[in-house]
Amino acid sequence: MVMKRQDVLLEPSISGVPVDPEQGGRKMVEIGFGNGEFLTHLAGLNPDTMVYGLEISMTCVGKAVKRAVREDLGNVRIICGDARFLLRECFSDESLERIYMSFPCPWPKERHARRRVTHRGFSDVVASVLRIGGCFELATDEKWYADEVASILDGHPSLSLISFDVNKRREITTKYERKWLEQGKDIYLLVFEKLGNFTVDRIVDGRCDDMHVAVKSDELDMAVLKDEKLGISEGEDGAHWTLERIYSDSRDSWLIQAVTSDDGYEQKFYVRVVLRENGALVKVDGVCSPYLTPAVRRALDAVAGSIRRS
Ligand SMILES: C[S@@+](CC[C@H](N)C(=O)[O-])C[C@H]1O[C@@H](n2cnc3c(N)ncnc32)[C@H](O)[C@@H]1O
Structure with a gap:
């Protein structure tokens, strides 16, 4: 099958939400995929899994769609928009194996805290869409941010922090990961596992x-x-x-x-x-x-x- 742009780029506001009942099978999500390198690599390593990328920048979406089409990956789907909304509205409870987020903008100033992806309600959404035993993986170069996310997500009744590593090598790296490593920065890798059932209310209702x-x-x-x-x-x-x-x-x-x-x-x-x-x-x-x-x-x-x- 030769993949085309329209096969990769999903517009759930047109095709309807949530997207996952149409697909079935194993699913993973990457939030804020940037140039799409990690996303397509992940899809290549997991041909039996549908890999969804959620990204707010249209420029990044364009690059990643091109990459998925060039590599003819039939298991990549990309949705443009704010992941805080899309993760909750496009995926149902217990539908995801794994969620990845690499080097999100940490928004260090307190007055910008509400712009952080992990701000308010994120832990509830992660706890709802992961299947039991599924994991959320965060990579960041900011220790304070790693600590903040650890405390928010580990404090959730259905999630547990299972590892917090410094400078652990991953099979796939990202553009920002290489940039920070070249600058001699430490990289914090956190993995949270879903332990118990949880649900959140969705607000999108029809088309x-x-x-x-x-x-x-x-x-x-x-x-x-x-x-x-x-x-x-x-x-x-x-x-x-x-x-x-x-x-x-x-x-x-x-x-x-x-x-x-x-x-x-x-x-x-x-x-x-x-x-x-x-x-x-x-x-x-x-x-x-x-x-x-x-x-x-x-x-x-x-x-x-x-x-x-x-
Ligand atoms: C610092 S870049 C990291 C890109 C890539 N993950 C990497 O490690 O090279 C952060 C990315 O997150 C995206 N982003 C920021 N806020 C977002 C949100 N609310 N929803 C989806 N993507 C978001 C940005 O557009 C950007 O591509």
């Missing part, structure tokens, strides 16, 4: 292309769409939505710029309002494919509410 809100013609008041701005910004239960600029070049279709946030996970997309004979339909415009989260649902409801006569 955006199946979701719309209808407003009947006798309830309609489209006056609000005559302005350039909608100016709705609301929030509740960790879900926030802002609806701003309105674009239209016709009398029966409008686009509204939306930004939503679910517990800090931001999505930008457009809401489309289309006039029909019997009323109006409010839906996510097909050009972007956000995950269908509570904030996205509420943004659609808020647009529908604004064109519904009070």
Whole structure:
């Protein structure tokens, strides 16, 4: 089989989440794979395992997809986005053999602590998606960060720190690993094992292309769409939505710029309002494919509410 870009790059917001029931079999994840060297090497060493890479940088995603296609690896799948969200939403409980994270940005300043991948809720997600006996492996060049992660994850009732090594050689190295070794830095390698069952709530619920809100013609008041701005910004239960600029070049279709946030996970997309004979339909415009989260649902409801006569 000759692998193509579209075989490797998964867009679960289009194909639906979680991704794993479609695949079956053994699965591993690498978080923040950078140039994709470790990811593809891991896939080559484990041909019977589907290896998923989660990476926030589109440039890194592009490089890794090219590498997987060039090496014709049928067992690599890449998802672009924040791993803190993707790990929880794309993988079900007990679905992963192993999770790797090599040299994540440690964000040393306290005011940036919330940017750390391992911040708030990460240990719960790891404890949920690993199978019992499965492991999370972290490599870092920062001792304070190794200690912090050791204390957070080892403090979780379903996880246990089984090894904390300094300068232990791994079968596969990464670009950053070689860089820090050349500079004479110590490398800390931590392995945590999952010991007991644990679950977390997921928030993605269905697909955006199946979701719309209808407003009947006798309830309609489209006056609000005559302005350039909608100016709705609301929030509740960790879900926030802002609806701003309105674009239209016709009398029966409008686009509204939306930004939503679910517990800090931001999505930008457009809401489309289309006039029909019997009323109006409010839906996510097909050009972007956000995950269908509570904030996205509420943004659609808020647009529908604004064109519904009070
Ligand atoms: C210092 S680099 C390490 C790259 C690679 N693992 C290595 O060791 O060479 C950290 C990587 O993590 C990615 N990253 C940072 N935050 C992330 C997040 N929340 N989700 C997914 N990837 C993230 C960055 O884009 C970057 O590629």
